[in-house]
Amino acid sequence: MSASPSRTPTTAAPAYAERLRLPWWLWLAGLASAALLALEVWMGGDGVRAWLPFAVLLPATVAGLAWLGRIRIAVTDGELRVDDARLPAHFVADVIALDADGRREVLGVGADPLAFVVQRPWVSGAVQVVLDDPADPTPFWVVSTRHPVELAEALLAARDAAR
Incomplete structure (x- = not known):
């Protein structure tokens, strides 16, 4: 043995x-x-x-x-991790940093009901992650973050490294 x-x-x-x-x-x-x-x-x-x-x-x-206050967000090992959800970076088409008004517009009256949303009202910023996965009906993710530009840059860098 x-x-x-x-x-x-x-x-x-x-x-x-x-x-x-x-x-x-x-x-x-x-x-x-x-x-x-x-x-x-x-x-x-x-x-x-x-x-x-x-x-x-x-x-x-x-x-x-x-x-x-338990939600953790990370870009590591070529994927976006939001609490228990994982999104491989190669499925990311684009990432848009949103301020409070942009988040309100994306999540407002005309919001897509298939979108994956992790939103915290006490956090004003967010990112919108547009997906490029034909097998997934989810058009985009909206994730609250205090540093939307930094998260967007990290996710775009992970996407570029995965491709």
């Missing part, structure tokens, strides 16, 4: 990486709202009803806010 060599996956350093975290003021507003609700319940009860709202609502709020 021969031992096979162990293989470790090799990943290149990302050309672009970002996490769409919530801004501090949303954390403050969420925690203040949860504390106010727990305080309202505390004022009307005693015993377990007095401390249980704080023990449940505050950790649940922290977990919910952390979950909202």
Whole structure:
């Protein structure tokens, strides 16, 4: 019986990486709202009803806010990664950096219902990734990002390297 060599996956350093975290003021507003609700319940009860709202609502709020800020965006290993979704760079036809008005126009009334959208309202910028894949009905991706120009450049460079 021969031992096979162990293989470790090799990943290149990302050309672009970002996490769409919530801004501090949303954390403050969420925690203040949860504390106010727990305080309202505390004022009307005693015993377990007095401390249980704080023990449940505050950790649940922290977990919910952390979950909202979990989305990671990266251009690495010749693909765009948005949370769990992966787009190989050779399927990218074009990348358009969008400001707040451009994002509103792309996602507005005339938006394509087949588009893949990862949008966070607290992030004003975005990129529109136009696809060139005849087997995929998705015409484009719209992804929120705080640095749309840098993401567009990294994705176009990955596309050019893949071709």
